[in-house]
Amino acid sequence: MGRTASVDDELIHARLAAVFRASGYAGASLSDLSRAVGLQRASLYHRFPDGKPAMAAAVLTSMETQFGDILQPLASEPDVAEMARRMALVYKDGLMACVLDTMTLSGAPQGIRDQATRLARTWLQAMSDAAARAGASEQDAQRRARAALVRIEGALVVARVLDDSSVFEQVLGELPDLLTS
Template sequence: MLKHLTEVFRHSGYEGASLTALSSASGLHRASLYHRFPTGKPGMAAAVLASVERSFEDILAPLTSEPDPSAAVAEMARRVGVFYADGRLACVLDTMTLRGAPDEIRAAAAGLAAGWLSAMTDVAQRAGASAEEAGRRARAALVRIEGALIVARVLDDPSEFQLALAELPQTLVAD
């Protein structure tokens, strides 16, 4: 069910995700949705972000478990590609923070992005970059990934996203 709710938020944003669309996507009547999510749409959005957070724990795991920083980044990139269907899916962190999203939802999305930045900064430092340089590399990597997702969606061509992922090891851990 969370997968279906995620798709509605991914495609419509927070404000555009109507209860009708959420009900239809989940296959549940509104009353059943409210039974599962007593706070309504904010609760559904929070559950979706919690699910995304669990996914990102798995996506980012190689950055701490793989001893070779370059291999770690390459595996993280592969997992990011799977999560975003090789650039065919919009970023749920982006769409969930569009107009109308409650502050708690924006804060949760910001926390996920900050965790991603922190993990990439750490692996860049492990590869020998200074703290300042590692932070710059991590931000550049995140901007490249997110920007490539937008380009892939707008042009209906995921190749730029796939290129961004292929270049991630060079972006984060190159000398």
């Protein structure tokens, strides 16, 4: 029978994500990652034998799960307001950097950038599908989804820079009209 992990995977991934959000991939040192998780480097390498690339991949895989939960309200009858509410929780009302952004800064391995790209495309497709189900043409639905993603990501940057979550809240409030009106 194996040992019970002293720190569960979800908590480890959240702590690793915080470092990657703050420092980007290249700027996240193994010392910072180890300190954030509360494990010695040897223990961290035991969990992630491939080192920092494996840690980054685990964070993005965890984000995929979170995005599945965030995007679920768009799956059938689009409930964009519920998606926005869930997004506000994950991004701490806009005061938390998007890991898709910071993880793809210079220095990230191609596999990490590819994984982030797939997640962004999934996000775009879910919003495009919701807009199409609300009556938008395929081309207009794609345009709306891109506009929504640009606004969300831009609002995350501005909210953090100004330390003002109202920017992000405003954009989230506009999403239902943008995607489904």
